[in-house]
Amino acid sequence: MSSFPVLLVDQIKVLLGALCIVGLYSVLYKENKIYRFFEHMFLGLAAGYSLVALWKDTLYEQWWLPMTGRLTETGTVDAPGYWLFALLLPIGLMAYTVFSKRHNWMSRIPIGMILGLWSGQQVQIYWNKFGPQILNSIKPIVPTGTDGFFQQSAYDFVNGAVVTKPDASLILSRIYMSEVINNMIFLVTLLSALAYFLFSIDLRGKAATGFNKLGRWMLMIGFGAIFGSTVMARFALVIDRIGFVIVDTFEAFTRGPG
Amino acid sequence: MSGFNADKLQKIDRRWLYVILIVSVAITLLVGKGTEIPVYPDDSSKDLYITLMNVPEDKPVFIQSDWTNSTRGESRGQMMALLRVLMSNNRKFVIYSMGDPQAPQVARDAIRMVNEERRKEGLDDFKSWEDYIELGNFPNAENSLNALGNNIRSAWGNRRRPDTTGVDRSVFESPVLANVQKVSDCGAYVVVTASSTIDFAVERISDKVNLNAMVTGVVGPTVLPYKRAGQVKGLAIGLKGVYDMEYMMKYGLNHQLEGGVIKVDYPQKPEVSLPPVPNGQTFGQGATNYLSLHIALGLMILAIILGNVGMFVGRKGGKK
Numbered sequence: 001m002s003s004f005p006v007l008l009v010d011q012i013k014v015l016l017g018a019l020c021i022v023g024l025y026s027v028l029y030k031e032n033k034i035y036r037f038f039e040h041m042f043l044g045l046a047a048g049y050s051l052v053a054l055w056k057d058t059l060y061e062q063w064w065l066p067m068t069g070r071l072t073e074t075g076t077v078d079a080p081g082y083w084l085f086a087l088l089l090p091i092g093l094m095a096y097t098v099f100s101k102r103h104n105w106m107s108r109i110p111i112g113m114i115l116g117l118w119s120g121q122q123v124q125i126y127w128n129k130f131g132p133q134i135l136n137s138i139k140p141i142v143p144t145g146t147d148g149f150f151q152q153s154a155y156d157f158v159n160g161a162v163v164t165k166p167d168a169s170l171i172l173s174r175i176y177m178s179e180v181i182n183n184m185i186f187l188v189t190l191l192s193a194l195a196y197f198l199f200s201i202d203l204r205g206k207a208a209t210g211f212n213k214l215g216r217w218m219l220m221i222g223f224g225a226i227f228g229s230t231v232m233a234r235f236a237l238v239i240d241r242i243g244f245v246i247v248d249t250f251e252a253f254t255r256g257p258g
Numbered sequence: 259m260s261g262f263n264a265d266k267l268q269k270i271d272r273r274w275l276y277v278i279l280i281v282s283v284a285i286t287l288l289v290g291k292g293t294e295i296p297v298y299p300d301d302s303s304k305d306l307y308i309t310l311m312n313v314p315e316d317k318p319v320f321i322q323s324d325w326t327n328s329t330r331g332e333s334r335g336q337m338m339a340l341l342r343v344l345m346s347n348n349r350k351f352v353i354y355s356m357g358d359p360q361a362p363q364v365a366r367d368a369i370r371m372v373n374e375e376r377r378k379e380g381l382d383d384f385k386s387w388e389d390y391i392e393l394g395n396f397p398n399a400e401n402s403l404n405a406l407g408n409n410i411r412s413a414w415g416n417r418r419r420p421d422t423t424g425v426d427r428s429v430f431e432s433p434v435l436a437n438v439q440k441v442s443d444c445g446a447y448v449v450v451t452a453s454s455t456i457d458f459a460v461e462r463i464s465d466k467v468n469l470n471a472m473v474t475g476v477v478g479p480t481v482l483p484y485k486r487a488g489q490v491k492g493l494a495i496g497l498k499g500v501y502d503m504e505y506m507m508k509y510g511l512n513h514q515l516e517g518g519v520i521k522v523d524y525p526q527k528p529e530v531s532l533p534p535v536p537n538g539q540t541f542g543q544g545a546t547n548y549l550s551l552h553i554a555l556g557l558m559i560l561a562i563i564l565g566n567v568g569m570f571v572g573r574k575g576g577k578k
Contacts, residue, residue, distance in 0.1 A: 028276050046360070053359035057394035061416050073425070121404060125461035128489075132464075136487040155528030157514050162531040226479040229496070233332060233475025235554045236497040239283055239547045240331030246284045247291075 007255075014252040018245045025241070063088060137190060139183040145174030152176075189218045264575060267568025270561075279557055286550040293549050294541075295501075302485050303502035304524050306492025307511055309446050309470050310343045311532045317445030318350040318434050320467070322459065323365040324357030324399070329452035329474050334368060335500035335543030336472035337450050341372045342542070343507060345384050346535035349445065350434045354393035356402050357455050362394050375539045387421050391434045399455045403462040410441045442466045449473075456481055456490075464489040472499060497551055500544030506532075508540040 023038035069081030091110055098107035145151075154168035165171065195203075196215030203209050299307075313319055321340065325333030344351050353369070355361035369390070373383045384390055393414060396402035405413035411430065418426045429435050437443065447467040449456045452474045459469060464484075468491055473481050475496030484490040494503055509521035511532040524530060534540065 029273060050359040053362070053395060054397070057359065057362060058397045061394070061418075062396075066416055117401065121400065121462075128465055129457070129461045132487040132489050133483055151525070153525050153528065155512075157518070157520065162512060162528065164528060168528065229475045229479050231558070232498075232551070232555065233478075233496050235551055235558075236475065236547065237329060237331035238279075239287070239550045239554060240334075240543075242280055242283045243287050243547065243550075247287050250288075 011252050014244075014249050018249045021241050021245050137186075139186060140175050141180055141183050141187065143175050143177050143180045145171075145176045147174075148176060150176055150178045188214070189222075191215075193218050193222075264568045264571035267564050268572065270564070275557075275561060279554060282553050282557060283550045286553045287546070290549045291546060292541075294545065295548055295552070297498075297501055297505050297548075299502035299506055299522055300493075300495070300498070301524070301526065302482075302493035302495070303499050304492075304506065304511055304522070304527075305485075306470050306472070306494050306499075307343075307503060307506045308527070308530055308532065309468060309492045310340070310448075311347065311511075311535075313344075313347070313349050313445035315349070316437065317443065318352050318438065319344055320441075320444040320447045321351055321353040321365075322447070322449045322451070322455065323353055323355050324361055324449065324451040324453060324455040325474075326358045326360045326364055326452075330364070331543075331547070332474045332496050332500065333450060333452055333472070334364065335497065335547070336494055336503075337365065337368045338372055338542050339494075339500055339503040339507065339544065340448060340450065340472060341368060342375075342538055342540070343503070343535055345372060345376065346507075346538045350389055352391045352393060352429075352434060352444075355395045356397075356399035356458075357451065357453055359395050359397075362392065366392060372538075379538060381537055385422070387419060387432050387434075389434070391419060391429050391432050393417050393419075393429065399458045400462070403458050406441055407463045407466055410438060410443075440466075444468075446470055452477060454480075456484075460484050460489050497544060497547055500542075501548045502544075504541050504544045507535045510534045 020038050020042070023034050024042070026032055027035040063085055066079075067081055067083060067085035070078040072078045091113075094106040095110045096107070097103040097105075151174070152171045154165050154171045156163045156165060192211050192215035194215070195208075195212050196219060198212075203212055310319075323337060325337070341351075353365050355365065369384065369392070377383060386392060394417070396413075402413065414429060414435075417429045419429050419432065421427050421432070430438070441447075441463060444467055447459070447463065448470045449459050450472045454477070456471050456473060456477065457480070459471075463469065469489065470492040471481055471484075471490050472494045473496075475498075478493075478495035478499075481490060481493055481495070485493045494500065506522055509515060511522050512520065512524050512528070512530055513522075513533050514520055
């Protein structure tokens with residue numbers, strides 16, 4: 001019997017969740033008040049939750065506790081407080097003076113600090129982000145392996161164990177024709193896409209404009225692939241919601257207690 | 259053909275398409291549950307599996323969980339697959355968020371769900387403090403990651419969690435983080451995200467840790483260049499990535515099953531042979547939803563074909 005209330009609470013939670021989802025999806029039929037109600041409810045909940053989480057997970061642990069210090073269970077000082085942390089509050093509040101015509105100059109102080117930090121980091125992170133990609137753009141385009149079109153398998157399975165072929169290192173170090181073709185496609189795509197963004201020079205002649213046009217095609221193919229991935233992602237999300245409304249709700253009401 | 263009106267194909271009420279989609283997906287979810295679809299995992303997913311199965315026993319995995327319920331259809335499956343691999347191999351982990359303030363709660367829910375699965379199978383729970391530490395949310399991923407990369411002891415120094423007796427102590431006193439002096443002391447770093455926080459991780463710590471990512475299908479294409487350049491070692495993208503992981507958890511990688519069958523091979527990395535996970539559930543959200551995804555995409559392709567046929571037939575009729 002003790003599990004009954006827990007089960008009932010679970011059922012109510014699932015049912016409410018399903019109702020919210022159906023309410024939000026009702027916009028697919030047409031714009032309506034039920035959708036608006038659930039939309040506002042969702043935004044209100046998200047804002048309220050974020051506010052509490054911001055205090056609990058961030059401000060309290062990162063700012064309040066270091067500022068006020070900590071006592072042990074017996075009342076002795078565990079960590080002393082650093083009251084200089086209090087200065088962060090007025091600096092942060094200055095950002096809100098942006099709403100006042102008279103005092104909005106003060107909002108530039110915290111914004112300037114953030115921009116300064118951000119700019120400093122950009123210098124530091126630039127190579128981390130783009131350096132390895134630039135280096136990786138340099139790829140071999142001349143084959144060194146002529147014993148096949150594709151890379152050979154460098155291992156065998158013998159009695160359930162992986163056994164590396166004696167000439168595996170040689171096989172792995174060779175550049176096969178299939179790899180060369182891949183690298184060529186990469187190189188042409190890279191250069192033609194870069195050429196498309198070359199606005200400083202007036203491109204003339206069939207070869208130059210053709211290469212530029214190829215770049216546009218390559219970009220379009222890339223965007224198409226990205227769009228395909230996005231569509232697949234959206235379907236995955238919809239399927240999860242349909243699963244929640246139909247399968248999870250059905251299961252919540254058909255499973256017994258315990 | 260005289261009764262055929264091509265215009266109708268282009269003017270199907272979208273609401274009928276929604277109904278067909280919902281009904282077919284729902285039927286597939288109810289009837290097709292447990293159907294195993296053969297899959298050839300992406301190389302990037304294989305690399306992620308290799309990383310996770312090779313985490314040293316004495317090093318914790320850092321999980322940056324930056325997803326919320328808005329991408330539950332992909333991200334929760336990824337998170338649960340990740341947790342299953344780690345728990346099955348008895349690897350400790352630290353979990354925290356640098357994105358949305360709601361992210362820690364969904365991560366906690368995922369841990370609870372995997373623990374429930376393990377309990378049902380007679381396996382031990384993963385316990386907070388001893389086996390994992392949950393650090394909550396860090397605002398501003400850029401600066402938080404910068405701080406983490408520079409000095410982890412300072413960045414996480416203020417975080418305290420209850421130990422096994424319920425007394426709040428510094429997280430660095432826990433068995434999970436006791437040996438961690440700098441961020442590179444982690445066994446692997448995995449970002450589960452639906453946003454650009456993976457970019458910030460690449461920019462700030464990819465040169466210090468073994469960085470891996472589990473991202474949504476929307477974010478996936480932007481992470482592929484990082485994978486190609488070696489900045490991200492392993493990568494699972496979207497629902498396909500979830501199913502890839504679950505499939506390898508069940509069948510291993512370059513691993514000979516009974517009867518000499520190898521379900522998932524990796525010819526480019528012959529030296530690797532990884533078994534399935536030793537215990538616990540393997541198939542989950544990926545296996546449940548993957549068939550439905552095929553059905554939904556099939557319907558979409560059919561709708562596109564019908565629309566185009568209608569357009570071409572209509573044009574032909576117009577010319578006459």
